[in-house]
Amino acid sequence: MEQDVVRRGRLTGERSGEMMHFLSSMGADRCIADADILVDIAHVLMLSRQKIIGKEQAGRLLETLLELYENGIPEAAFDDRFEDIHAGIETLLIATIGEDAGGRLHIGRSRNDEVATCIRLRVRDDLVRQLSILIRMREVLLDLAGEHIESVMPGFTHLQHAQPTTLAHHLLAHEAAFARDYQRLSGALSRVDWCPLGSAAFASTSYPVQREFVAGLLGFQGVLENTMDAVSSRDFALEVLSCLSIMMTHASRVCEELVVWSSGFARFVELDDAFCSTSSIMPQKKNPDTAEVMRAKAASVLGSATASFAIVKGLPLSYNRDLQELNPHLWRGIRDAKHSTRLLIDMLSSATFNTAVMAGEAGKGFSTATDVADMLVQSHGFAFRTAHTLVGKAIQKGALDIPALDQAAEEMGIQPPSKMGIRDEEIAAALDVRACIERRRAPGSPSPFAVRISLSSRRTALHEDLRSLEERMAHYAESVRRLISDAKKEVGK
Ligand code: ARG
16 A cells, blocks of 8 residues: 655654544545546646646646546545545555656645645535525525415514514515525635635745636636635635525524424424424324424534634634644535525425414414504504503503503593594404505515515526526536646647
8 A cells, every 4th residue: 555655755653543544634535535636637737838847747647637537536545544635646646657747746736725725616616506505495485475475474573473474575584584695605605716726835836837827727716816825714614604604594593483383383384294203102293303403403504613713713824734624614514504405495395384374373462453553643643652552551451442442541641542533443444464464565565565576576686696606607617627628638638
């Protein structure tokens, strides 16, 4: 078995298996192994173009790298005796094509700029995937909202019946939050998408490297200019994990509602069996386990973010090996967020909303009392606070009708509503749940009128986001395609 080519000069002595495992980043490096091959290919193309290495050596390197790209990296390169996948691949290359060619791969670079580039490449792909999931999430929420413009339900504050709304309005609230997550993550992507290569350990290199050229080959927007910043900074990872934590917080709140709404108390929603579990003892049980696990995954993603912040915050510039320990948190956070949101889409689209139960609950708990107060203000000249007190006192007596209001007015020492010409029908109209929703027509409100307007502008925003995401994805795919075809051309394929 080959020795790690990076260690063999300066260091001697045997290391225990435990020691090697402790130091190696191999586990997490599986996430960046494919990116590493692309980074190697781009680097070799640049070395060759700049005549830093000869055509012949470049050709041999590229042939082997293309072979790894096409057929996969052999398991041997992932052995723990290599500190990381970069050392694993370089060792493998040298063993395959000899040191004269293989030993030139690492000219003018360090694992520090190499790993930072690999992480950014992989995160770029992950973000694009997460953005597509968010597009689909928003689409599902908008479609569901479109089906439930007229589905009346109670809205809650403090989990108490507050005011009536519609299911569409409620779902649009979640869509708005996910749309902001989309914006945040796409902002994060625009800061991930910069290339550290050419920075080497931190002080760049004396070879005439062409940083812009490599960045272009890998489809980056450009180079991260300061070479010390390029290898030391991980704020892009912290930003991604922060954005994902916020997104997962939103997912978790949806889950919490699905748990509450599917309970025997509410029965607002019936989740598809696939997303539920039963009890090993109570045969009747149908538990919303997927939503519960997802709620907890939000905590795990936040944990990944917290651990990553803690790793970075105490580090002096430039590279420190602590940074290696951030990567597993990053990959885990990204993976948990992806799985959760993907499943949430299916959980939502397969759920059955019990609109009759919701409608039956909508008017409970004097949920339209605000409208009675507003009627007193709008039609009878009350100050809002006086009307609010009057209605509150009537409700305290257990009713919202003329006798209760009169009694309340007497206690307050004001003219009784019956003497002011306030009629039962006016109160009934104010209390009517549907009428109450219809009256709320300002932008973003629950009335079907306002919801239709919202739906249409949300759909326009969604299509715009989808269009620019597709453009970005096409650019990334095209840059990989071009990189590989350039490499093939170089070796005469
Ligand atoms: N495995 C390392 C990481 O993930 C690669 C960089 C190693 N650099 C070093 N100076 N030891 O960060």
